[in-house]
Amino acid sequence: MSYIFKILDKEKIHTVVPLVYKLNEGKISKTILKQRFSEMISNNYECAVVYDNEKLVGVCGLWFCTRHYSGRSVEPDHLYIKKSYRGNGLGKQFFDWIYNYVNDKGYEVMELNTYVSNSASHKFYFNEGFKILGFHFLKKL
Template sequence: MSKLNIRRLYKEDINTFLPLIQELMGNRVDKATLTSRFKDMFEHRYECYGIYVDENLAGVFGLWFATRHYCGKTCEQDHVYIKPEYRSMGLGKQIFKWIFDYAKEKGCTTAELNSYVENYPSHKFYLNENYVIKGYHFLKQLD
Protein backbone atom coordinates (compact mmCIF):
# COMPACT_ATOMS: atom_id res chain seq x y z
CA MET A 1 0.00 0.00 0.00
CA SER A 2 1.22 3.50 -0.80
CA LYS A 3 2.21 5.81 2.02
CA LEU A 4 -0.27 8.67 2.53
CA ASN A 5 0.96 11.92 4.05
CA ILE A 6 -1.13 15.03 4.63
CA ARG A 7 0.85 18.27 4.86
CA ARG A 8 -0.31 21.76 5.63
CA LEU A 9 0.28 24.23 2.82
CA TYR A 10 0.56 27.99 3.18
CA LYS A 11 0.04 30.95 0.89
CA GLU A 12 3.72 30.73 -0.03
CA ASP A 13 2.93 27.28 -1.48
CA ILE A 14 0.24 28.60 -3.82
CA ASN A 15 2.08 27.53 -6.98
CA THR A 16 2.20 23.98 -5.62
CA PHE A 17 -1.54 23.50 -5.17
CA LEU A 18 -3.10 26.01 -7.57
CA PRO A 19 -2.80 23.74 -10.67
CA LEU A 20 -4.93 21.13 -8.86
CA ILE A 21 -7.58 23.72 -8.00
CA GLN A 22 -7.64 24.76 -11.65
CA GLU A 23 -8.13 21.11 -12.68
CA LEU A 24 -10.99 20.77 -10.19
CA MET A 25 -12.64 23.91 -11.57
CA GLY A 26 -12.10 22.96 -15.20
CA ASN A 27 -9.87 26.01 -15.66
CA ARG A 28 -12.95 28.27 -15.44
CA VAL A 29 -11.07 30.84 -13.35
CA ASP A 30 -7.73 32.28 -14.40
CA LYS A 31 -4.58 31.84 -12.30
CA ALA A 32 -4.29 35.52 -11.30
CA THR A 33 -7.84 35.60 -9.96
CA LEU A 34 -7.40 32.33 -8.04
CA THR A 35 -4.09 33.52 -6.61
CA SER A 36 -5.71 36.70 -5.34
CA ARG A 37 -8.66 34.81 -3.85
CA PHE A 38 -6.48 32.26 -2.08
CA LYS A 39 -4.24 34.95 -0.59
CA ASP A 40 -7.37 36.50 0.88
CA MET A 41 -8.73 33.13 2.05
CA PHE A 42 -5.57 32.43 4.07
CA GLU A 43 -6.40 35.49 6.18
CA HIS A 44 -9.83 34.14 7.24
CA ARG A 45 -9.81 30.88 9.23
CA TYR A 46 -8.82 28.88 6.16
CA GLU A 47 -6.26 26.08 6.09
CA CYS A 48 -4.97 24.25 3.01
CA TYR A 49 -3.54 20.73 2.89
CA GLY A 50 -1.68 18.73 0.29
CA ILE A 51 -2.33 15.02 -0.08
CA TYR A 52 0.93 13.21 -0.80
CA VAL A 53 1.30 9.59 -1.86
CA ASP A 54 4.87 8.31 -1.81
CA GLU A 55 6.02 11.97 -1.73
CA ASN A 56 4.02 12.85 -4.88
CA LEU A 57 1.30 15.51 -4.67
CA ALA A 58 -1.87 13.50 -5.29
CA GLY A 59 -4.50 15.98 -4.19
CA VAL A 60 -5.48 18.99 -2.16
CA PHE A 61 -8.23 20.15 0.18
CA GLY A 62 -9.08 23.15 2.27
CA LEU A 63 -10.71 23.52 5.66
CA TRP A 64 -12.74 26.42 7.04
CA PHE A 65 -13.53 26.72 10.74
CA ALA A 66 -16.56 28.59 12.04
CA THR A 67 -19.35 28.59 14.58
CA ARG A 68 -22.77 28.54 12.98
CA HIS A 69 -26.16 29.04 14.60
CA TYR A 70 -27.61 25.84 13.12
CA CYS A 71 -24.82 23.37 13.94
CA GLY A 72 -22.31 24.87 16.39
CA LYS A 73 -18.56 24.71 15.84
CA THR A 74 -17.97 23.25 12.40
CA CYS A 75 -15.27 22.29 9.95
CA GLU A 76 -16.18 22.87 6.32
CA GLN A 77 -14.25 20.88 3.75
CA ASP A 78 -13.57 22.86 0.60
CA HIS A 79 -12.23 21.98 -2.85
CA VAL A 80 -11.44 18.36 -2.03
CA TYR A 81 -9.61 17.10 -5.11
CA ILE A 82 -7.68 13.92 -5.84
CA LYS A 83 -5.91 13.57 -9.19
CA PRO A 84 -7.58 10.95 -11.41
CA GLU A 85 -4.62 8.57 -11.29
CA TYR A 86 -4.90 8.38 -7.48
CA ARG A 87 -8.64 7.73 -7.28
CA SER A 88 -10.21 4.41 -6.29
CA MET A 89 -7.26 3.64 -4.00
CA GLY A 90 -9.10 4.22 -0.73
CA LEU A 91 -7.49 7.63 -0.18
CA GLY A 92 -10.81 9.40 0.33
CA LYS A 93 -11.69 7.38 3.43
CA GLN A 94 -8.22 7.95 4.89
CA ILE A 95 -8.32 11.67 4.16
CA PHE A 96 -11.75 12.16 5.67
CA LYS A 97 -10.80 10.19 8.77
CA TRP A 98 -7.83 12.56 9.15
CA ILE A 99 -10.12 15.59 8.64
CA PHE A 100 -12.70 14.36 11.17
CA ASP A 101 -10.03 13.58 13.79
CA TYR A 102 -8.40 16.98 13.26
CA ALA A 103 -11.74 18.81 13.43
CA LYS A 104 -12.60 17.05 16.70
CA GLU A 105 -9.21 18.08 18.13
CA LYS A 106 -10.12 21.69 17.30
CA GLY A 107 -13.44 21.32 19.15
CA CYS A 108 -15.73 20.92 16.14
CA THR A 109 -18.95 19.00 16.55
CA THR A 110 -19.95 18.95 12.88
CA ALA A 111 -18.46 18.71 9.41
CA GLU A 112 -20.05 20.19 6.33
CA LEU A 113 -19.30 20.75 2.66
CA ASN A 114 -20.65 21.81 -0.69
CA SER A 115 -20.37 19.67 -3.79
CA TYR A 116 -20.91 20.63 -7.42
CA VAL A 117 -24.31 19.37 -8.57
CA GLU A 118 -22.80 17.41 -11.47
CA ASN A 119 -20.17 15.67 -9.32
CA TYR A 120 -22.15 12.45 -8.77
CA PRO A 121 -19.21 10.27 -7.66
CA SER A 122 -18.51 12.66 -4.78
CA HIS A 123 -22.18 12.62 -3.72
CA LYS A 124 -22.08 8.84 -3.36
CA PHE A 125 -18.85 9.06 -1.37
CA TYR A 126 -20.20 11.76 0.98
CA LEU A 127 -23.44 9.88 1.59
CA ASN A 128 -21.39 6.77 2.40
CA GLU A 129 -19.46 8.92 4.90
CA ASN A 130 -22.80 9.69 6.63
CA TYR A 131 -23.25 13.23 5.38
CA VAL A 132 -26.88 14.20 4.92
CA ILE A 133 -28.20 16.68 2.39
CA LYS A 134 -29.58 19.58 4.42
CA GLY A 135 -30.31 22.16 1.74
CA TYR A 136 -29.25 23.84 -1.46
CA HIS A 137 -26.34 26.19 -1.96
CA PHE A 138 -27.47 29.24 -3.92
CA LEU A 139 -25.10 31.61 -5.69
CA LYS A 140 -25.94 34.95 -7.29
CA GLN A 141 -23.41 36.80 -9.39
CA LEU A 142 -23.43 40.48 -8.44
CA ASP A 143 -22.74 42.92 -11.27
Protein backbone atom coordinates (compact mmCIF):
# COMPACT_ATOMS: atom_id res chain seq x y z
CA MET A 1 0.00 0.00 0.00
CA SER A 2 1.27 3.50 -0.82
CA TYR A 3 0.68 6.22 1.76
CA ILE A 4 1.09 9.97 1.57
CA PHE A 5 2.88 11.59 4.52
CA LYS A 6 2.83 15.35 4.82
CA ILE A 7 2.41 18.40 7.02
CA LEU A 8 -1.20 19.47 7.05
CA ASP A 9 -1.98 22.96 5.78
CA LYS A 10 -2.98 25.16 8.72
CA GLU A 11 -6.32 25.92 7.08
CA LYS A 12 -7.22 22.22 7.22
CA ILE A 13 -6.34 21.66 10.89
CA HIS A 14 -9.92 20.79 11.86
CA THR A 15 -9.87 17.71 9.60
CA VAL A 16 -7.86 15.89 12.30
CA VAL A 17 -10.46 16.48 15.03
CA PRO A 18 -12.38 13.20 14.42
CA LEU A 19 -9.17 11.15 14.81
CA VAL A 20 -8.02 12.99 17.94
CA TYR A 21 -11.55 12.67 19.33
CA LYS A 22 -11.23 8.87 18.98
CA LEU A 23 -7.76 8.96 20.54
CA ASN A 24 -9.22 10.69 23.60
CA GLU A 25 -12.11 8.20 23.65
CA GLY A 26 -14.63 11.04 23.43
CA LYS A 27 -13.50 12.57 26.74
CA ILE A 28 -12.96 15.96 25.09
CA SER A 29 -15.77 17.33 22.95
CA LYS A 30 -15.19 18.00 19.26
CA THR A 31 -16.08 21.67 19.88
CA ILE A 32 -13.33 22.04 22.47
CA LEU A 33 -10.86 20.16 20.27
CA LYS A 34 -11.60 22.54 17.38
CA GLN A 35 -11.02 25.55 19.67
CA ARG A 36 -7.76 24.12 20.98
CA PHE A 37 -6.43 23.21 17.54
CA SER A 38 -7.23 26.73 16.32
CA GLU A 39 -5.00 28.07 19.07
CA MET A 40 -2.30 25.39 18.78
CA ILE A 41 -1.71 26.00 15.08
CA SER A 42 -0.53 29.55 15.83
CA ASN A 43 2.12 28.33 18.33
CA ASN A 44 5.27 26.34 17.41
CA TYR A 45 3.02 23.48 16.31
CA GLU A 46 2.67 21.54 13.06
CA CYS A 47 0.45 18.58 12.29
CA ALA A 48 1.80 15.60 10.37
CA VAL A 49 -0.77 13.39 8.68
CA VAL A 50 -1.03 10.14 6.74
CA TYR A 51 -3.39 9.68 3.81
CA ASP A 52 -4.41 6.51 2.07
CA ASN A 53 -5.24 8.16 -1.27
CA GLU A 54 -7.73 10.88 -0.20
CA LYS A 55 -8.60 9.25 3.14
CA LEU A 56 -7.04 10.65 6.34
CA VAL A 57 -5.85 7.63 8.34
CA GLY A 58 -3.23 8.99 10.75
CA VAL A 59 -2.21 12.09 12.66
CA CYS A 60 0.69 13.22 14.83
CA GLY A 61 1.14 16.70 16.22
CA LEU A 62 4.65 18.14 16.40
CA TRP A 63 5.68 20.76 18.99
CA PHE A 64 8.96 22.55 18.30
CA CYS A 65 11.14 24.23 20.94
CA THR A 66 14.66 24.61 22.30
CA ARG A 67 15.37 23.10 25.71
CA HIS A 68 18.39 23.87 27.87
CA TYR A 69 19.17 20.19 28.49
CA SER A 70 18.66 18.78 25.01
CA GLY A 71 18.86 21.56 22.44
CA ARG A 72 16.48 21.89 19.51
CA SER A 73 13.68 19.49 20.37
CA VAL A 74 10.49 18.22 18.80
CA GLU A 75 7.69 16.58 20.76
CA PRO A 76 5.32 14.27 18.90
CA ASP A 77 1.85 14.55 20.38
CA HIS A 78 -1.50 12.82 19.93
CA LEU A 79 -0.28 10.11 17.56
CA TYR A 80 -3.27 8.21 16.24
CA ILE A 81 -3.68 5.75 13.39
CA LYS A 82 -7.10 4.33 12.50
CA LYS A 83 -7.55 0.84 13.93
CA SER A 84 -7.99 -0.80 10.53
CA TYR A 85 -4.52 0.49 9.52
CA ARG A 86 -2.62 -0.71 12.59
CA GLY A 87 -0.31 -3.70 12.72
CA ASN A 88 1.10 -3.37 9.22
CA GLY A 89 4.12 -1.12 9.89
CA LEU A 90 2.38 2.17 9.13
CA GLY A 91 3.42 3.67 12.49
CA LYS A 92 7.06 2.85 11.74
CA GLN A 93 6.79 4.35 8.25
CA PHE A 94 5.12 7.46 9.69
CA PHE A 95 7.83 7.95 12.32
CA ASP A 96 10.60 7.38 9.76
CA TRP A 97 9.03 10.17 7.68
CA ILE A 98 8.76 12.40 10.79
CA TYR A 99 12.42 11.74 11.75
CA ASN A 100 13.55 12.82 8.29
CA TYR A 101 11.27 15.86 8.28
CA VAL A 102 12.41 17.21 11.67
CA ASN A 103 16.05 16.33 11.00
CA ASP A 104 15.91 18.38 7.79
CA LYS A 105 14.59 21.29 9.92
CA GLY A 106 17.66 21.02 12.15
CA TYR A 107 16.14 19.44 15.25
CA GLU A 108 18.42 17.34 17.46
CA VAL A 109 16.17 15.29 19.73
CA MET A 110 12.66 13.97 20.06
CA GLU A 111 10.80 13.74 23.36
CA LEU A 112 7.29 12.55 24.02
CA ASN A 113 4.71 11.65 26.63
CA THR A 114 2.50 8.61 26.53
CA TYR A 115 -0.25 7.50 28.88
CA VAL A 116 0.81 5.01 31.54
CA SER A 117 -2.04 2.71 30.55
CA ASN A 118 -1.10 2.64 26.85
CA SER A 119 1.24 -0.36 26.85
CA ALA A 120 1.03 -0.78 23.06
CA SER A 121 2.55 2.68 22.62
CA HIS A 122 5.30 1.86 25.14
CA LYS A 123 6.32 -1.16 23.08
CA PHE A 124 6.29 0.92 19.89
CA TYR A 125 8.43 3.71 21.38
CA PHE A 126 10.91 1.31 22.99
CA ASN A 127 11.29 -0.38 19.57
CA GLU A 128 11.92 3.08 18.10
CA GLY A 129 14.82 3.60 20.54
CA PHE A 130 13.15 5.94 23.04
CA LYS A 131 14.27 5.76 26.67
CA ILE A 132 12.31 6.76 29.76
CA LEU A 133 13.81 9.98 31.10
CA GLY A 134 11.34 10.95 33.81
CA PHE A 135 7.72 11.44 34.80
CA HIS A 136 5.14 13.81 33.33
CA PHE A 137 3.07 15.58 35.97
CA LEU A 138 -0.20 17.45 35.48
CA LYS A 139 -2.13 19.73 37.82
CA LYS A 140 -5.43 21.27 36.75
CA LEU A 141 -5.76 24.89 37.79
